[in-house]
Amino acid sequence: MTRINDNYLKLQAGYLFPEIARRVKAFAADNPEAQIIKLGIGDVTEPLPAACTEAMRAAVDELSRRETFRGYMDDSQGHEWLREAIATNDFQSRGCDIAADEIFVSDGSKCDSANILDILGSDIRIAVTDPVYPVYVDTNVMAGHTDAANDRGEYGGILYLPATAENNFTPPLPTEPVDVVYLCYPNNPTGTVATKETLAGWVDWAKANDALILFDAAYEAFITTPGIPHSIYEIDGARDCAIEFRSFSKNAGFTGVRCALTVVPKSLTGKSAGGEDIPLHGLWSRR
Ligand SMILES: Cc1ncc(COP(=O)(O)O)c(C=O)c1O
Known part of the structure; x- marks a missing residue:
């Protein structure tokens, strides 16, 4: 008999979103005039930009001709011209020391x-x-990194760092040992941005505590205030303690198209069971 991954049985999300929908519906029925800002599951509202659809048509034409057809790529990292453009325009232009092969x-x-x-x-x-984009928590539950949830929906073993009006939605640094911290700026769902000083505090903490920062910059394109970092790599030392996730879902309406990127600096290492420092770039390249 195939054994299941019992960790999936701990997941609360199956109950959470129907419960949010039920409460929103009840509130809307009782308050028909209320304009509700929904912080549940959302989607983009605009069609793809013309630059994207034109490039996609050209790419389909390329694939339809024997002379220009392309199949598998040489490596699993994505087209080099695309990675070069991203490295130049999204990172190096902001002073981040990130190369295309990262x-x-x-x-x-x-x-x-x-x-x-x-x-x-x-x-x-x-x-x-906390609150947080639920994927970070749920995937750790699935991977068996947590205990069961309590009646508030909080999983045992996770350190929750509250983002509240009292702390201006900028949570404190952990005071207990943790190996990995998820940061999302601009934040989903609070919309908060992080200043250079705030991110520098996180980088210093991560380096002092041998921790890894998983930095989600899915909404960086919406930062308009000068001086607010778009990338964790605008902070000195981040190459040694942070991985960054970016997405084309929010800035180009690609939620259905599916295209994103992850930056894993070559200087970033983790410890093997034998105590050896192993570059995470090499591990991520193998998948
Ligand atoms: C913070 C955050 N990261 C990542 C994603 C997902 O991005 P993608 O569409 O590339 O999977 C979302 C989508 O809502 C998000 O809010």
Whole structure:
């Protein structure tokens, strides 16, 4: 008999979103005039930009001709011209020391933020800011990094760092040992951005505590205030302690198209069971 992954039975999300929908419906019925800002599951609202649809048509034409057809790529990182353009325009233009061969193009940031757990140890302890994009928590539950949830929906073993009006939605640094912390700026769902000083505090903490930051910059294109970092790599030292996730879902309306990228700097290492420092770039390249 095939054994199931019992960790999936701990998941609460199947109950959470129907419950949010039920409460929103009841509130809307009782308050017909209310304009409700929904912080549940969302989607983009605009069609793809013309630059994208024109490039897609040209790419389909290329694939339809024997002379220009392309199949599998030489490596699993994505077209070099695309990674070069991303490295130049999204990172180096902002002073980030990120090269094209540290960029991995993928079919979605949700998948990457789940798959990254494959290269990390099975006994890691994670911290999340709270509230948080639920994927970080759920994928760690599935991977067996947590205990069951309590009646507030909080999983045992996870360190929750509250983002509240009292702390201006900027959670404190962990005071307990954790191996991995998820940061999302601009934040889903609070919309908060992080200043250079805030991110520098996180990088210093991660380096001092041998922790890994998983930085989700899915909404970076919406930062308009000068001086607010778009990437964790705008902070000195981040190359040694952070992986960054980016997505084309929000800035180009690609939620259905599926295209994203993950940056794994070559200088970033983790410990093997034997105590050896192993570059995470090499592990991520193998998948
Ligand atoms: C913070 C955050 N990261 C990642 C994603 C998912 O991105 P993708 O569509 O590339 O999987 C979302 C989608 O809602 C998100 O809110």
